[in-house]
Every structure is written in C-alpha cells, then in structure tokens.
Amino acid sequence: MKSFKKLGFSFAALGLLALASPLLSSTAIAQTDEEKGLEIATEWDKRDHGFGDSQATMQMVLVNRHGEESKREMRQKVLEVPGLDIGDKSLTIFDKPRDVKGTAFLSFAKILDPDDQWLYLPALKRVKRISSKNKSGPFVGSEFAFEDLSANELKKYTYKYLRDEKCGDLECFVVEQYPTYENSGYTKTIVWYDKDEYRQQKTEFYDRKKTLLKTLVYSDFKQYLGKHWRAHKMDMENHQTGKKTHLVFTEFEFQTGLKDGDFNKNSLKRAR
Amino acid sequence: MSKKLAKSLLLTSCMATLSLGGLSQSVVADDDTYFEFSGFVAADLRVFPNDAIQTGQEDQTLNSSIVLQPEMLYEWNDGDDRIEFNPFARLDSHDDERSHWDIRELNYLHINDGWDVVVGADKVFWGVTESRHLVDIINQTDAVEDVDGEDKLGQPMINLGVQQDWGNINAFVLPYFRERTFAGVDGRLRGSLVVDTDQAVYESSREEKHVDYALRYSHVVGDWDLGAAYFRGTSRDPRLVAGTDGSGNTVLIPHYDLIDRASIDVQATIEEWLWKLEAIYENADNYDSFAAMTAGFEYSFFGAIDDVGDIGILLEYHYDGRNDLAPATMFDDDIFVGTRLTLNDEDDTSFLGGVIYDPSSKATSFSVEAETRLSDFWSIELEGRMYQNIGKEELLYSSRDDDHIQLRLTRYF
Numbered sequence: 001m002k003s004f005k006k007l008g009f010s011f012a013a014l015g016l017l018a019l020a021s022p023l024l025s026s027t028a029i030a031q032t033d034e035e036k037g038l039e040i041a042t043e044w045d046k047r048d049h050g051f052g053d054s055q056a057t058m059q060m061v062l063v064n065r066h067g068e069e070s071k072r073e074m075r076q077k078v079l080e081v082p083g084l085d086i087g088d089k090s091l092t093i094f095d096k097p098r099d100v101k102g103t104a105f106l107s108f109a110k111i112l113d114p115d116d117q118w119l120y121l122p123a124l125k126r127v128k129r130i131s132s133k134n135k136s137g138p139f140v141g142s143e144f145a146f147e148d149l150s151a152n153e154l155k156k157y158t159y160k161y162l163r164d165e166k167c168g169d170l171e172c173f174v175v176e177q178y179p180t181y182e183n184s185g186y187t188k189t190i191v192w193y194d195k196d197e198y199r200q201q202k203t204e205f206y207d208r209k210k211t212l213l214k215t216l217v218y219s220d221f222k223q224y225l226g227k228h229w230r231a232h233k234m235d236m237e238n239h240q241t242g243k244k245t246h247l248v249f250t251e252f253e254f255q256t257g258l259k260d261g262d263f264n265k266n267s268l269k270r271a272r
Numbered sequence: 273m274s275k276k277l278a279k280s281l282l283l284t285s286c287m288a289t290l291s292l293g294g295l296s297q298s299v300v301a302d303d304d305t306y307f308e309f310s311g312f313v314a315a316d317l318r319v320f321p322n323d324a325i326q327t328g329q330e331d332q333t334l335n336s337s338i339v340l341q342p343e344m345l346y347e348w349n350d351g352d353d354r355i356e357f358n359p360f361a362r363l364d365s366h367d368d369e370r371s372h373w374d375i376r377e378l379n380y381l382h383i384n385d386g387w388d389v390v391v392g393a394d395k396v397f398w399g400v401t402e403s404r405h406l407v408d409i410i411n412q413t414d415a416v417e418d419v420d421g422e423d424k425l426g427q428p429m430i431n432l433g434v435q436q437d438w439g440n441i442n443a444f445v446l447p448y449f450r451e452r453t454f455a456g457v458d459g460r461l462r463g464s465l466v467v468d469t470d471q472a473v474y475e476s477s478r479e480e481k482h483v484d485y486a487l488r489y490s491h492v493v494g495d496w497d498l499g500a501a502y503f504r505g506t507s508r509d510p511r512l513v514a515g516t517d518g519s520g521n522t523v524l525i526p527h528y529d530l531i532d533r534a535s536i537d538v539q540a541t542i543e544e545w546l547w548k549l550e551a552i553y554e555n556a557d558n559y560d561s562f563a564a565m566t567a568g569f570e571y572s573f574f575g576a577i578d579d580v581g582d583i584g585i586l587l588e589y590h591y592d593g594r595n596d597l598a599p600a601t602m603f604d605d606d607i608f609v610g611t612r613l614t615l616n617d618e619d620d621t622s623f624l625g626g627v628i629y630d631p632s633s634k635a636t637s638f639s640v641e642a643e644t645r646l647s648d649f650w651s652i653e654l655e656g657r658m659y660q661n662i663g664k665e666e667l668l669y670s671s672r673d674d675d676h677i678q679l680r681l682t683r684y685f
Binding site for chain 1: 310312347351354381383385386388395396397399400422433435440490492497539541543544545546572574575580582616617618619620645647648649651682684685
C-alpha cells in the first residue's frame, strides 16, 4: 500500500511538472545530471549547425604579469564539415607581427584522434606536417592552448549538469565537462550556457592537478544569418601566472563560398 | 648598372627604409583589387675568429653586410589573380661576389577550381628532412648567402598544378638555368681555388637556355605525406674542374651536366614522431648513375620546458652512392644529431643546434641557430658554424678554419 501511495504521489508530481514546464519530456523526472548536461550541450551544438563556412579577422593582445602587451593579427577561415564524428577544417593566416607575416596554419579537426595539422613557412616556401599531440601547448605564446581554439565538437566531452546560476543579466546552466580526447591539459572545464540562446558565456579550465588554471569570458555577441551567435571578444586569464590574452574578432562573414579545395596543402602555400 | 651605382642605390634605399619606419602599405584599390608593400632590411655581422688560410682571402675578423628584400603583391579577382615581385640585394663589406642582387620572385599566379598556374620567377621547395635537402631541385642555391643551402635564386618557370581527390600533380617547364653563386677571391667559406663563374661549361649546346622539365605528384593519406618527382635537365650541382683564367691563374670552372633524376619524399606523422625519408636516383652521361638517401626522425617532448616549451630530438642518416667524378657532396655517409628548443613564449624564441658527423673520417661540423623577436617590427638571429677534424679528403677541407658566428638584426616593414 505504501508503495502504491508513493506511486500515486509521483504521478501527481509528474502531472504538475508537465503542466508547469511543457518543454520537459515525461522522462525528465528520471533525468540524471549527466543526461541533462548532455542535453544542454546538444542543444548548443545543434543551434550552430549549418553555418557552412566563415571568415574572420582576429586580433590577439598578450598581456604579461607586468602589463606589457604584444599583439598578433591573423585571419581565420573555417569550413563546416557535417557529421558528429568529424571535426571542421580551419586555416589561419598570420599578418602580424611582421616576422611571421604569411605564416599559415591548416588544421583538420578530429573528434578523438589527433587533428591533422600543417604549417606553411613563407621564407622557405615550405609546408611542414606537424604533430598535433601538443593540444595543451600555447597558441603563438598566448594563454589560449591549441585545444581552446580548435573546433568545439559535441563528442569531445562528457557532460554533467551542476546548477542554474545567474550570469550577468542572464540565467545560465552550469555544466561540468570532461575531455574525452587524449593529451588534454585539463581534467575538466566548467561552462556557463545562457538559457536564452545556449551560448557559452564563460569557461573555467582545471589543470591536470585539478586546480583552477584559467577563466575565459565571452562577450560582445552578434547573431549571423538569423541563427549563428558569435562572441566578438574572448578574454582569457591565467590565474596561476597572472598573464592574460584578449582576443577580438572583427569582420565576421558567413557562407562566403569556401570549398574543400581551399583547405589543403596546396592552398596553404598560396593562402592570403 | 655599375657595381658602385648599385651599391650606393642599395645603401640609400636601406637608409630610407630604416628612417621611414612603418612603411608597409596595403591599399585596397576597390572591392576587387588589393596592393601590398612589405619586406625587410637586415644587418648581418659575421665574426671569423681564425685567420684566412687561402691565398687572396681577407681575414674578415669582422664582416658586415646589409640585406634588402622588399615584397610587392598586387591581387585582383578576389585574389584569384596575383602578381608578386620580391627583389633581393646584399651589400658585403669584403667580398664583391657576395655583394649581389637577384629577383627572388616576379610571377603571375592564377588560381582556378582544381588547378592553378604560375608564370615567371618563383621559388619551390620539395622535401621533409632538416639537415640536407636532397630532393629539392627546382631552384639553384644562392651559395654565397649561407652554407646551409636554404637560400635560393629565383627560377623562371611555368608551373601548372592540378589538385584532385587522388593527389596533386605539378608540371614544370624551366626555360632558363641559373648558375650557382660562389664566394670571390676575398671571400671566406670558399675552396682553395676561386670558382670562375664567367667560364661556366654546359653539357647542353643550348647552355643556360636548355629547357628543363619536372613533374611532381604529392598526396596525403592519413598520417602519411607522400611525394614522388622526376626531373630532366641541367643539374643544379656543378662539377668543379681545374682550369686557368684570363690572367693565367689556376681556377675552378663549374661544369653543368644534363641529368635525369627520380626522387621520393615521405613523412609519417605519428603522435610525437615525425618519420622522414628522402631518396634520389640520378643518371648522367658524364658520371656513373647513383642513388642517395636521407632518413631519420624528429621526436618532440611537448611541454618539457616549464609545461610550455618543447624539446625536439632530431636524428638523420645520410647515404650518397656517387663516385668521385660526380659533383662532390659532404653527405657521403654521415649522421646528423640535433635538438630543437621551442619556448612558445610571446617572442617565439627558438633554438636549433646540430652536428653532422662522418663516422669513418671523424669529420664533424657543428651548427646552431637561435632567434627571437624584439618587437612587432624587429627580430634578432644568431648563427654559428664550427668545423672539426676536417681531413684533406673532405669537401670542407679548404673551409676548415672558417668557423664563424653571425648576428642578424632584421627590421620588417
């Protein structure tokens, strides 16, 4: 009888929940934090499907603990490769500082396997295939690691929902994420997704010793093609060294007609 | 143009460049076209601690020289059509042969869907190894620049490239031959006899106008980067044959033979390992056919320096089966061991040091290269070469006392 009562109560609770929040499915009541985390990330991933290709100019300002700045300027071209089991292709061309002008970096992101990467050195006109095992290494001396800038793919992490929390003027889901790929420099990241648009608003990175290493804050969001949100400012702070890197995107363009042929060893040599 | 006039023009333009500072220009003429002017000027200071041992050579305890390389780019059709112009000039305080200029690039590039074509002077690099560039043949070496063979003269060409799912093909027509540069009588880093480039001898009756051809196939299959090539034409490596110049001095005369050469280059990129192989088979009328290869690896310890910098270990083995009649090489049976330090700091500081060792003769040559950025426009580079146990039978014998250190300060614009 006791169990029947409990069951009855559950049915009532379910009914109430269903009324209050029609979005939640009837299985929601049994949903674990892991399932909820994955659901949030899946929604985030789904909302960016179909961007096709994009081009942007990036400015990076590296600030050391004494406040001294050094600047980088580069252009990035990205080609969306559809499918959950393969990553996007990207080409990064350096304009500044002048001594690395014309250097270009081609990357085919994978999910669990190491990415394929090539570097073009204009002085020798040489294309070098490089090891991508170094995911945790710094990108051009900045506080961004290669893995922070390579394509964010759903299957690169497992997820666990932590809590709801206010993030600025917005309400956020807070989700803990564990890298599934090899050679990550992180044991986990904690990501704040806003409930309005499922945009990543903030990420905390925890190092191999599980202590807080870096915080990345996204801001200045703009929407493209009525669908795709892009942060135009990304500020990374390393709490262990006191160094910071500010990344600013300008001149975002979508569906510019980039093709697969624009992302290979040959096109790397003539990248501009 | 007289040498004196050329010198004063070069000096004036270097000064002008330095004083103007941020000269770099990029102008978008309209939506479709784009013009950019950039480049660099560099001051090289070379120190030769040992006295010169060859007749006529100057000691050059301190050698200074200045380099200017402007780069001009004009684009239209959204970058699908481009003209590039990169002249180069060096003014050396001692050696008149090392004071020289060249057109590194002056070409038109057209890019289409699945194919492209280059017409004009250009530079093309083939290969994967670090201590010897065995398969790299399109461009002549500008040997007065440095001993590492990485400085090249602009090569006139038509280069048609086709890119397909099954790989890339490049077909080259090379209508004009460039002679190798050699140090003059005052210069260090030369043979005991001066090379008289004015008397160059060609196997082809068309001499430098002989048309050379090359074909290259390259493809990426998973972790493997593959290349295969065929070259038919005038060898970039001359045989040096004793002769006399107009005033009766004994000199070396470069002989350029016609050759056929097939080559392959392979790199497997597996985790921290880069496995590399370059191999050639060369056939000529004036000496026996031979094969040569370079094989080795580079292994990286990522994050080994303060969790941020990388340490790489390089090992390469050189075999060369040519006999004494063929153009000489120092890589007959040698081992290269090197290390690369990449700090991954905000100044891109890096270091590459290595030694090439001949186990049979014990001949050893050391080389170090280190560079870092000073600011957005300035960088500094240190180079050192040292020779030890160089016996009479070695190609480097006449350079055995030419150990040197070079400091280069570069201003980009």
